[in-house]
Amino acid sequence: xxxxxxxxxxxxxxxxxxxxxxxxxxxxxxxxxxxxxxxxxxxxxxxxxxxxxxxxxxxxxxxxxxxxxxxxxxxxxxxxxxxxxxxxxxxxxxxxxxxxxxxxxxxxxxxxxxxxxxxxxxxxxxxxxxxxxxxxxxxxxxxxxxxxxxxxxxxxxxxxxxxxxxxxxxxxxxxxxxxxxxxxxxxxxxxxxxxxxxxxxxxxxxxxxxxxxxxxxxxxxxxxxxxxxxxxxxxxxxxxxxxxxxxxxxxxxxxxxxxxxxxxxxxxxxxxxxxxxxxxxxxxxxxxxxxxxxxxxxxxxxxxxxxxxxxxxxxxxxxxxxxxxxxxxxxxxxxxxxxxxxxxxxxxxxxxxxxxxxxxxxxxxxxxxxxxxxxxxxxxxxxxxxxxxxxxxxxxxxxxxxxxxxxxxxxxxxxxx
Amino acid sequence: xxxxxxxxxxxxxxxxxxxxxxxxxxxxxxxxxxxxxxxxxxxxxxxxxxxxxxxxxxxxxxxxxxxxxxxxxxxxxxxxxxxxxxxxxxxxxxxxxxxxxxxxxxxxxxxxxxxxxxxxxxxxxxxxxxxxxxxxxxxxxxxxxxxxxxxxxxxxxxxxxxxxxxxxxxxxxxxxxxxxxxxxxxxxxxxxxxxxxxxxxxxxxxxxxxxxxxxxxxxxxxxxxxxxxxxxxxxxxxxxxxxxxxxxxxxxxxxxxxxxxxxxxxxxxxxxxxxxxxxxxxxx
Numbered sequence: 001x002x003x004x005x006x007x008x009x010x011x012x013x014x015x016x017x018x019x020x021x022x023x024x025x026x027x028x029x030x031x032x033x034x035x036x037x038x039x040x041x042x043x044x045x046x047x048x049x050x051x052x053x054x055x056x057x058x059x060x061x062x063x064x065x066x067x068x069x070x071x072x073x074x075x076x077x078x079x080x081x082x083x084x085x086x087x088x089x090x091x092x093x094x095x096x097x098x099x100x101x102x103x104x105x106x107x108x109x110x111x112x113x114x115x116x117x118x119x120x121x122x123x124x125x126x127x128x129x130x131x132x133x134x135x136x137x138x139x140x141x142x143x144x145x146x147x148x149x150x151x152x153x154x155x156x157x158x159x160x161x162x163x164x165x166x167x168x169x170x171x172x173x174x175x176x177x178x179x180x181x182x183x184x185x186x187x188x189x190x191x192x193x194x195x196x197x198x199x200x201x202x203x204x205x206x207x208x209x210x211x212x213x214x215x216x217x218x219x220x221x222x223x224x225x226x227x228x229x230x231x232x233x234x235x236x237x238x239x240x241x242x243x244x245x246x247x248x249x250x251x252x253x254x255x256x257x258x259x260x261x262x263x264x265x266x267x268x269x270x271x272x273x274x275x276x277x278x279x280x281x282x283x284x285x286x287x288x289x290x291x292x293x294x295x296x297x298x299x300x301x302x303x304x305x306x307x308x309x310x311x312x313x314x315x316x317x318x319x320x321x322x323x324x325x326x327x328x329x330x331x332x333x334x335x336x337x338x339x340x341x342x343x344x345x346x347x348x349x350x351x352x353x354x355x356x357x358x359x360x361x362x363x364x365x366x367x368x369x370x371x372x373x374x375x376x377x378x379x380x381x382x383x384x385x386x387x388x389x390x391x392x393x394x395x396x397x398x399x400x401x402x403x404x405x406x407x408x409x410x411x412x413x414x415x416x417x
Numbered sequence: 418x419x420x421x422x423x424x425x426x427x428x429x430x431x432x433x434x435x436x437x438x439x440x441x442x443x444x445x446x447x448x449x450x451x452x453x454x455x456x457x458x459x460x461x462x463x464x465x466x467x468x469x470x471x472x473x474x475x476x477x478x479x480x481x482x483x484x485x486x487x488x489x490x491x492x493x494x495x496x497x498x499x500x501x502x503x504x505x506x507x508x509x510x511x512x513x514x515x516x517x518x519x520x521x522x523x524x525x526x527x528x529x530x531x532x533x534x535x536x537x538x539x540x541x542x543x544x545x546x547x548x549x550x551x552x553x554x555x556x557x558x559x560x561x562x563x564x565x566x567x568x569x570x571x572x573x574x575x576x577x578x579x580x581x582x583x584x585x586x587x588x589x590x591x592x593x594x595x596x597x598x599x600x601x602x603x604x605x606x607x608x609x610x611x612x613x614x615x616x617x618x619x620x621x622x623x624x625x626x627x628x629x630x631x632x633x634x635x636x637x638x639x640x641x642x643x644x645x646x647x648x649x650x651x652x653x654x655x656x657x658x659x660x661x662x663x664x665x666x667x668x669x670x671x672x673x674x675x676x677x678x679x680x681x682x683x684x685x686x687x688x689x690x691x692x693x694x695x696x697x698x699x700x701x
Binding site: 027 | 428435436438439442443445446447449450452453456463464465466515516518519521522523525527528529532534536537538540541543544545546547548549551552553554555556559571572574575578582632635636638639642643653656657660661664668669672675676679680682683686687
């Protein structure tokens with residue numbers, strides 16, 4: 001008998017296998033259509049904009065578009081000696097056009113990013129170029145200022161020719177590309193970002209450790225107490241969790257101030273004298289204390305949900321087999337809680353590394369994190385491409401941890417409340 | 418957690434140390450919230466307990482900061498509260514609708530690329546707010562929605578949906594799908610089945626997801642800082658500016674109101690969680 005005869009048919013004569021596949025496909029499409037609206041919404045309003053950030057962070061078309069003739073004439077220039085007359089001529093015409101459009105200020109800001117000293121010589125060129133005569137632009141431009149006769153500055157202009165750049169990323173790591181195209185560190189006294197990255201990691205790490213040390217005992221207590229007591233104590237964890245972040249930060253600002261209750265207490269027990277109160281706010285201490293308290297519930301909840309599933313008889317078995325309570329705890333209970341520890345630590349670390357509000361309010365200058373720097377460039381210096389680059393550097397770090405979290409815990413296992 | 422009578426002394430001591438540590442941590446968690454409460458009734462302008470307050474002198478307490486919150490002209494708390502509620506309510510409706518429908522699809526065992534799609538949908542909750550803020554700001558500026566309520570509502574829907582997706586998929590994980598098949602076999606169409614059978618059963622999950630979305634929007638400050646104009650000021654924005662400039666007792670009055678609100682939300686969420694667990698037959 002051939003296999004075809006064996007095939008089971010549905011009532012309308014189609015083989016069951018085909019029919020089943022069709023139904024499965026229909027179900028797949030149905031399920032996908034339910035998810036589609038949200039997915040589309042998130043992709044348009046969230047995923048694409050993050051892609052847009054990536055474009056902004058490497059986009060360097062501004063100068064390229066402002067000096068089109070110059071860059072065309074520079075193509076044959078080797079960069080060894082001063083460029084030939086035609087480059088100067090092209091630059092002169094580009095520059096005249098920018099003056100007409102009143103965009104020469106932008107050019108000077110942009111070129112100044114590449115090499116310091118452009119601002120003043122462009123201003124001077126603008127003034128002097130009004131009285132330029134036709135022809136021999138090289139001589140005329142070079143006579144405006146000695147820097148215009150310096151080949152370094154023309155090389156700096158040429159470096160801005162590509163429409164894309166990774167310089168913002170280098171800047172985020174306190175590095176830059178020098179005249180010879182080598183990537184070097186900025187001078188020691190001007191390194192600000194590396195300190196910030198390290199501090200962000202340090203604060204996130206220690207906040208995670210503090211949260212773990214504090215959360216472990218209370219999660220254990222909550223998981224082992226009878227329901228009617230643990231429900232009551234759970235409120236102590238959940239109330240801060242549901243309370244506004246700004247309210248919690250405000251309460252720390254009251255507690256930690258110099259005339260605040262914590263200092264009052266220290267004076268009362270004689271730890272410090274009244275005229276020598278400790279500064280706990282507007283520095284790292286403020287960031288540590290406030291962030292630990294604010295992120296603590298995110299550590300307690302995953303630990304609690306894991307500990308809840310550990311049967312108390314396991315500990316009893318460990319003890320009855322001759323282990324002391326400490327050994328039973330260390331060999332039996334603790335290993336079982338490791339999934340909860342992983343989940344809690346990763347969650348707290350992810351949240352801490354991108355913290356903005358609390359460090360900005362209680363951190364002062366020495367307790368701010370990389371997020372504060374991003375906000376600073378978005379709001380104050382308006383260097384949005386740099387803010388985007390820093391944001392994406394932070395994001396790539398977070399995504400690595402997110403991926404790890406997904407691997408270890410599974411994203412659909414996040415517990416809320 | 419009473420210890421058995423035969424416990425040795427040093428374990429007994431260790432047990433009390435452990436309980437003390439726990440008490441200290443609970444105190445650390447909850448005590449800061451209770452500082453705000455009495456200080457918001459301070460008759461004086463300083464944010465420390467005055468001598469009168471320590472003696473419980475009735476004259477040292479007053480409602481003047483609450484009065485200032487409601488009638489004061491310096492801070493537009495009224496406008497901020499109105500905006501906050503409008504934005505949060507619309508953001509909650511949007512998040513709940515999109516999130517619940519998506520969760521239904523994600524809980525189907527036929528869903529293709531489930532892990533990847535879930536990771537994308539949850540990402541606004543994981544990605545640092547400052548990055549979300551920058552990205553959403555670029556988008557809204559291009560779309561002409563910066564400094565509008567619509568823009569902020571859309572941004573908060575992005576931030577709120579992950580919570581709805583998580584809570585509703587969690588509720589659906591214990592859902593008995595045979596009841597919907599039973600409804601279908603009795604001739605009910607899918608929409609009818611959803612409204613009459615599925616929704617009532619997953620309602621606790623949907624509402625608690627909605628509460629999360631509401632709180633996320635109501636409490637959100639980073640993204641709004643990028644998006645809001647003067648007209649769109651919200652309570653968190655006002656608090657943020659107030660805390661940065663000068664900590665005034667009026668802020669504490671607002672904070673007290675917010676704590677009361679969060680207590681109400683907590684109680685609702687807890688009751689819903691218990692009801693949901695009972696409905697799903699999870700006994701603890």
